[in-house]
Each structure stands twice: as C-alpha cells, then as structure tokens.
Amino acid sequence: MNELNNTPACQSLCESNPNRTTEINDTPFGHSRRTALKGIAAALATIGASSMATAAQAASKSYNVCKTTDVPVGSAKMFAINGQPVAITQPKKGTFKAFSGWCTHQQSPLAFGVGPIQTSGANMVCPQHGATFSTTSGAATGGPARGSLTKYAVKVSGTQLSITV
Numbered sequence: 001m002n003e004l005n006n007t008p009a010c011q012s013l014c015e016s017n018p019n020r021t022t023e024i025n026d027t028p029f030g031h032s033r034r035t036a037l038k039g040i041a042a043a044l045a046t047i048g049a050s051s052m053a054t055a056a057q058a059a060s061k062s063y064n065v066c067k068t069t070d071v072p073v074g075s076a077k078m079f080a081i082n083g084q085p086v087a088i089t090q091p092k093k094g095t096f097k098a099f100s101g102w103c104t105h106q107q108s109p110l111a112f113g114v115g116p117i118q119t120s121g122a123n124m125v126c127p128q129h130g131a132t133f134s135t136t137s138g139a140a141t142g143g144p145a146r147g148s149l150t151k152y153a154v155k156v157s158g159t160q161l162s163i164t165v
C-alpha cells in the first residue's frame with residue numbers, strides 16, 4: 001500500500017487540520033488496498049455476511065480536500081483520500097464534481113499520482129488505454145470503459161471544497 005509523503009508541509013497541514021487530505025507527489029496509486037477491500041467484501045458476501053459487507057461499504061466520511069482555486073474551470077485534478085484516488089473537476093465556473101479516480105475499465109488510476117488529470121474537451125482521459133469520462137457526470141464517453149465513475153457528494157463552503165466518500 002502506498003504511503004503519503006510525510007514532508008514538513010504535509011505534517012504541518014495534517015497537524016493543523018487532521019481532516020485535511022494530503023496530496024501525494026510522484027507517488028503512483030497502488031491496487032493492493034482496493035483489491036483487498038473488494039476481496040473482503042466478496043468474502044463476506046460469500047459466507048452469507050452480506051449485511052456486514054453492506055455496512056462496511058456504507059461507512060462514509062467528509063473530507064476537506066482543497067481550495068476551489070486548486071481546480072481551475074475546465075480542469076480535472078487527482079487527490080488522495082485515505083490512499084484512494086479521487087478526481088475533482090470544475091466543468092463550469094463554480095460547479096465542482098468529484099468521482100472515484102479508478103478507471104472502470106481495468107481499475108487503473110486516472111492519473112499516476114496527485115495532480116492534473118489529462119482532459120480532452122469536457123472529458124477526463126485514462127492514461128492506460130484512453131477511456132474517457134465526462135467531467136460533469138463521470139459517465140464513460142469513449143474508449144474501452146463502459147461503466148461510469150462512482151460519484152461523490154461535493155460541498156463548497158466559501159473557498160473550501162469538501163467531499164463525502
């Protein structure tokens with residue numbers, strides 16, 4: 001599992017606001033955590049513990065992610081929340097959207113670390129095989145992916161942007 005960079009800036013941010021999400025620089029997202037969680041959920045369902053699997057999947061939490069100016073109009077940017085990739089977009093001025101950063105084709109991240117996600121028009125482009133997803137809805141719009149990205153609720157309070165995952 002990937003770990004966050006514990007830079008002095010990161011530690012300062014985290015200590016001043018433990019709910020703030022830390023950005024990862026030049027650290028690729030791994031699959032081990034996601035694969036492990038899927039395996040656990042599948043195992044629970046297999047042994048008839050579907051209510052436990054549902055409860056585990058239903059747990060959600062709100063995170064302060066960034067300032068609204070961190071995601072310019074028309075762009076998409078990857079953040080790490082608990083080691084998981086989350087894509088945030090601003091398809092129109094003042095309208096922010098958040099999605100799981102895992103491509104629905106083969107579960108690769110839409111960017112290899114925190115930072116800009118490649119876009120083409122109003123779509124995010126997966127760097128693996130070129131699937132495209134709407135920056136507004138998360139729907140698959142091209143390439144080998146067929147499923148939409150999972151959406152997350154976004155809240156803007158002043159200039160602070162938070163999401164619930």
Ligand code: FES
Pocket residue numbers: 103104105106107108126127128129130131143144145
């Ligand atoms: S993993 Fe994204 S297009 Fe294949």
